Amino acid sequence: MLWFGGDSYEAAFLTDSQSVGGQIVKALAGYYYVDTGEAVYQCRARGIFKKDGVTPLAGDRVRIVVQDAEEGVVDEILPRKNAFIRPPVANIDLFAVTVAAAAPETSLELTDRFLAMAEAAEADACVCINKDDLSPAAAKRIEGVYQDIYPAVVLSAATGEGVGELRALVAGRSVAFAGASGVGKTSLIALLADEGALKTGDVSARTGRGRHTTRHVEIFTLADGTKIYDTPGFTSFEATVAADLSDFSAAELFPEFRGYLGACRYRDCLHENEPDCAVREALASGAVKRSRYASYLKLLAEMKDAENNY
Ligand SMILES: Nc1nc2c(ncn2[C@@H]2O[C@H](COP(=O)(O)OP(=O)(O)O)[C@@H](O)[C@H]2O)c(=O)[nH]1
Ligand SMILES: [Mg+2]
Ligand SMILES: [Zn+2]
Known part of the structure; x- marks a missing residue:
């Protein structure tokens, strides 16, 4: 294990109950690993957080005793x-939604759900389309859906294709890689780390070849200061997700809809079956993609359900 970014003995000079600032770089089994820049401390959270319903998250800036x-x-x-x-992370600049051209097959609905969450969190988002080596045609199709909406990078962790482009996109930011398990998040991060000389953590020991499945969030710092969050994959969303979007209208979470929202006949148009709906006209013309519109309808239905249940 490589927890100590600097000289661990420096910590011994700190007096009892000294308060220092740091960032949670890993949350695991009730422990929070806090990087102060000098050392990484294994911490419990004060009981008060639990009482207040607050869960410390990887990425949180904290003070520790x-x-x-x-x-x-x-x-x-x-x-x-x-x-x-989901994933449980804080302080994200860029949400890198990662999918595979093949193995596993991409769920566009899951992808769109991640992207909508990024919109709600006011984080920038990009789409990383990995495993181009397995199915270039599928990668191109996915790229076609997203390239006019979000930065979309076609990659192969196996061949190194696209990594330079990804590096430029993440440089200097706090970037969370999220997506289904097996799409290659950890493999891509290992590639970024290789080329960027990892400052903290040890991603290489845990990546690749499917041997190590990521089960918790962990933050790696590249030599240029870029913070990369590796997150566990999952295959389905909890129904609670829509409830957390309750401050939003579903349509504003789809950026390519925004240009049309004022142009519908009805001001409260939900873009379902209403006449003279500018969003559905854009759908008919191809300006709004079918898969995106389908994801919108699903999210809208869930958000309506959530509203009715509260
Ligand atoms: N062919 C191919 N396999 C890849 C690529 N990227 C990752 N893999 C493999 O896909 C599997 C899952 O990768 P991993 O990085 O653990 O995925 P994660 O669950 O998203 O972190 C591993 O067996 C990798 O070796 C790629 O670009 N091409
Ligand atoms: Mg992983
Ligand atoms: Zn409409």
């Missing part, structure tokens, strides 16, 4: 730029 050279207690969570429930 240091107990000894290796342990501390998370005492305060500093205000978040944003937070996600």
Whole structure:
């Protein structure tokens, strides 16, 4: 294990109950690993968080009370730029929704759900289309759906294709890789780490060849300061997700709809079956993609359900 970014003995100079700032770089089994820049402390969270219903997240900027050279207690969570429930991460600049051209087959609905969550969190998003080596035709199809809406990068962690483009996209930002398991998130991160000389963490030992499945969120810092969040994959969303979007209308979570929203006949048009709907006209002309519209209808239905249940 490679927890200590700097000299771990520096921590020994800290006096009891000294408070220092840091960032949670890993959350696992009730422990929070806080990187202070000098060392990484294994921390429990103060009981008060649980009482208040607050869960510290990977990416949180925190203050900890240091107990000894290796342990501390998370005492305060500093205000978040944003937070996600799935994956459980905070303070994201770029949400890199990762899909595979093949193995596993891409669910466009799941992809669109991730993208909608990024919109709700006011994080930038991009689409990483990995495994181009397995099915270039499928990669191109997926790229065609997203390229006018989000930055879309076609990649192969197997051949290194697209990694330069990905590197330019992530440079200097806090980037969460999210997507179904097996699409190659950890493999892509290992590639970024190889070329960028990893400052903290040890992604290479846990990547590739399907041997290590990511089961928790972990943040790696590249030499240029870029923060990369590796997250566990999953295959379905909990129904609660839509409830968390309750401050939004479904349509505003689909950026390519925005240009049409004022042009529908009815001001409260939901773009389902209403006459003279500008979004559905854009669908008919091909300006709005069918899969995106289908994902919109699903999200809209879920958000209506969630509203009725509260
Ligand atoms: N052919 C091919 N296989 C890949 C590629 N990227 C990852 N893999 C393989 O896909 C499997 C899952 O990769 P992993 O990085 O663990 O996926 P994660 O669950 O999204 O983190 C592993 O067996 C990888 O070796 C790629 O670009 N092409
Ligand atoms: Mg992984
Ligand atoms: Zn409409």
